[in-house]
Amino acid sequence: MTESEPALRIGTPAGRGTLLAAILASGAVFLDSTVINVALPRLGAELGATVADLQWTVNGYLLMLAAFVLLGGALGDRFGRRRVFLLGVVWFAVASVLCGLAQGTGELIAARVLQGAGGALLTPGSLSVLQASFHPDDRGRAIGVWAGLSGVSTALGPFLGGWLIDALSWRWIFFINLPLAVAVVFAALRWVPESRDVDVARTGRRRFDMTGAALGALGLGGITYALIDAPARGVRSLPVLLSVLVGVVAAAGFVWLERRRGEAAMLPTGLFSSRLFSALNVFTVVVYAALGGFTFFLAVYLQNVVGWSALRTGLATVPMTVLLLIGSSRAGALSARIGPRLPLTVGPVIAAVGLLLLRGVRPGASYWTDVLPGVVLFGIGLTLVVAPLTASVLAAVSDRFAGVASGFNNAASRAGGLLAVAALPLLVGLSGTGYEQKADLTHAYRGALAWCAGLLLGGALLAAVLVRRPTREAPGAQPCPSLPAATPPDR
Known part of the structure; x- marks a missing residue:
């Protein structure tokens, strides 16, 4: 329930202005999620970063998004x-300006953590504003426009970022967010109506869970720190063992707290009584771990070993995003006809074949014959996965939990990438400044892609065994998290 019935129409100035604000804001978050990997070699060389520093540059941002995106949406409902x-x-x-001004890796990582916290506030807000503001007759179209144009920003991110890095500096991939933010603030203040959940605002009933969010972040953070720090300190060192202990205890505390709070929790644990919902979220973590690990290593390898520019590296994976934008709706329609099991089984296998092809990329490689085939196969495989996965997650729970279910699935996808970026360098023996040594990086790259292919095959097996056709259709107008998408809180 909101303060008044939503009345914006998509063809009015207020409707167009509200759409503009939501699209530009989510576009900035999506752009930062795709372009950072392209910038890693340059910022690493300029700041004297180690592999661990590069990992935290990516993971500090992902950690905050994964841990607090549900909380951000619930705060919007309340306030x-x-x-x-x-x-x-x-x-x-x-936070983006602070990232661009950073003079050392510690400053950059701290700013990226702050940037992720800001993203956790605006990401669910951009979609919930549309849902709460537009007339029901226009809501589906508005969300469709938002999803499509936000997806375009994802596709343009590597191209724009690569150009900025080559022409100016890696710092400009962060500075570019400032004019976007000014435009969003102007549009939001002028056209976006305020809305909130009246029941929550009137009664003061808690719909957000600060303790749960903090425990979730601490659990992910402790395990991530241990994985990143282990190559330098050793897996049996006291800081690493303490980090594991903190992470495990915090994760256990999170589960205990959410079970105790029942439906008032940030994540009602009753959702996991659905075997399908549980299996799909494990599948999400596995598949997005492969995606996160692949993109992290590919961008560094193409620049530091193959010798490509940042722009050329950014363009290398654009076909994958284009395939997602063009093919996701068709994959969703296919899944609706035949069920999700086959797409979720076949898709990861095709993507794994693409990664195995990309393991053979060497210095002097041709984009058209050596890189493009693997990228296209990976993109086709991912396209078969994302829409069926999202629809199945939503159909696995009752309608009133659709928001929190899609939000958790969004967080699961980010957590998968977070854990992959933390664990893969440890698994393939890459540490210190090894990413600047061609032989060390080549060995690590091939090992990492083999691990990612193995994760995808494991996901395919999981889908084949545990995924079944949902007993009902998913509620409409929900974007898929792989664009990546914002998801609203349960209302």
Whole structure:
């Protein structure tokens, strides 16, 4: 329930302005998620970064998004969706400027953590503002426009970022967020109506879980720290063992707290009574771990070993995103006809074949014959996965939990990437400044892609054994998390 019935129409100035604000804000978050990997070699060389520093540059951002995206949406329901959305936009912009001004890896990592926190406020807000503001007759079309144009920003991210890095500096991939934020703030203040959940605002009933979010972040953070720090300190060192202990205890505390709070929890554990919902989220972690590990290693390898520019590296994976944008709706329609089991089984196998082809890329490689075939196969495989996965997650739970279910699935996808970036360098023996040594990086790259292919095959096996056709259709108008998408809290 909101303060008044939503009345915006898509053809009015207010409707177009609200759409503009939501698209530009989510576009900035999506752009930063795709372009950072392209910048890693340059910022690493300039700041004297180690492999661990590069890992934290990616993971500090992902950690905050994964841990707090559900909380960000719930805060909007309680205190006002436009208000929290604007807070997230300003927060994200300030943190982006701090990233661009960083003079050392410690400053950059701290700023990336802050940037992720801002993203966790604005990402769910951009979609919930549309859902709460537009007339029901226009809501589906508005969300479709938002998803499509936000996806375009994902496709343009590597190209724009690569150009900025080559023409100016890696710092400009962060500075570019400032004019975008100014435009969003102007549009939001002028056209976006305020809305909130009236029941929550009137009764003060808690719909957000600060303790649960903090425990979730601490659990992920402790395990991530242990995985990243282990190559330098040793797996039996006291800091690593303490980090594991903290992570495990915090994760256990999170589960205990959410079970105790029941449906008032940030993540009602009753959702996991659905075997399909549980299996699909494990599948999500596995598949997105492969995606996160692959993109992390490919961008560094193409620049530091193959010798490509940042722009050429950014363009290398654009076909994958284009395939996702063009093919996801068709894959969703196919899944609706035949069920999700076959797409979720075949898709990861095709993607794994693509990664095995990309293991053979060497210095002097041709993009058209050596890189493009693997990228296309990976993109086809991922396209078969994303829409069926999202629809099945939503159909696995009752309608009233659709928001929290899709939000958790979004967080699961980010957690998969977070854990892969943390664990793969340890598994393939890459540490220190080894990413600057061609022989060391080549060995690590091939090993990492083999691990990612193995994860995809494991996901295919999981889908073949545990995924079945949902007993009902998913509620409409939900984007798929792989674009990546924002997901609203349960209302």
